[in-house]
Amino acid sequence: xxxxxxxxxxxxxxxxxxxxxxxxxxxxxxxxxxxxxxxxxxxxxxxxxxxxxxxxxxxxxxxxxxxxxxxxxxxxxxxxxxxxxxxxxxxxxxxxxxxxxxxxxxxxxxxxxxxxxxxxxxxxxxxxxxxxxxxxxxxxxxxxxxxxxxxxxxxxxxxxxxxxxxxxxxxxxxxxxxxxxxxxxxxxxxxxxxxxxxxxxxxxxxxxxxxxxxxxxxxxxxxx
Ligand code: GTB
Numbered sequence: 001x002x003x004x005x006x007x008x009x010x011x012x013x014x015x016x017x018x019x020x021x022x023x024x025x026x027x028x029x030x031x032x033x034x035x036x037x038x039x040x041x042x043x044x045x046x047x048x049x050x051x052x053x054x055x056x057x058x059x060x061x062x063x064x065x066x067x068x069x070x071x072x073x074x075x076x077x078x079x080x081x082x083x084x085x086x087x088x089x090x091x092x093x094x095x096x097x098x099x100x101x102x103x104x105x106x107x108x109x110x111x112x113x114x115x116x117x118x119x120x121x122x123x124x125x126x127x128x129x130x131x132x133x134x135x136x137x138x139x140x141x142x143x144x145x146x147x148x149x150x151x152x153x154x155x156x157x158x159x160x161x162x163x164x165x166x167x168x169x170x171x172x173x174x175x176x177x178x179x180x181x182x183x184x185x186x187x188x189x190x191x192x193x194x195x196x197x198x199x200x201x202x203x204x205x206x207x208x209x210x211x212x213x214x215x216x217x218x219x220x221x222x223x224x
Pocket of ligand 1: 011012013014018019020021056057058059060070071072073
């Protein structure tokens with residue numbers, strides 16, 4: 001059964017691929033699975049039909065038959081478990097790849113989201129200029145640790161896995177800040193992820209929806 005995912009009707013990033021449907025598209029592309037996309041407006045995301053699928057009123061969601069999922073970690077894990085290409089066969093290597101998925105979402109992504117909040121949601125507060133360097137240093141601390149782990153390797157633990165897919169997706173959010181460039185091996189790691197044909201297909205698919213602003217749609221709001 002072909003799954004259906006949801007994505008922004010109009011992404012606030014104008015097609016940079018930073019909204020979280022991109023990582024789900026990427027996982028489906030790596031797995032060679034076709035999928036359909038239902039575009040949702042900001043208004044529809046907060047209405048009962050969508051809230052029944054995603055209690056927090058967010059995208060993406062994933063529907064496959066009578067299964068409905070939300071949270072990109074759970075969705076990518078579901079795809080990776082059911083199709084070859086995203087998790088190693090060896091049980092221990094598989095467990096480690098899953099660990100990296102959690103590390104991306106629980107350890108690396110939170111300070112990056114703090115930066116988005118500090119810049120775009122709190123940037124006009126009187127204390128914003130004092131808070132920003134603290135947030136940036138928390139990111140640098142994590143990137144330094146990650147950079148030392150990756151060292152000269154191509155991927156986090158052997159072959160490319162769902163752990164890398166999630167980590168690259170999380171790090172991409174930092175590119176505009178310039179902080180990623182301070183860690184050449186992490187910049188190269190992200191570039192390796194972006195160079196994968198499956199990532200390119202995922203990116204192009206979201207770009208096709210978001211590149212041309214549709215004047216009949218309301219202006220998107222900035223969201224996390
Ligand atoms: N933990 C959830 C998951 O991983 O699935 C988080 C889902 C989430 O934050 N979804 C966002 C959303 O629906 C879209 S991706 N927000 C609407 C809301 O909360 O009302 C976050 C995002 C949005 C915009 C950009 N951008 O413009 O650059 C990047 C990322």
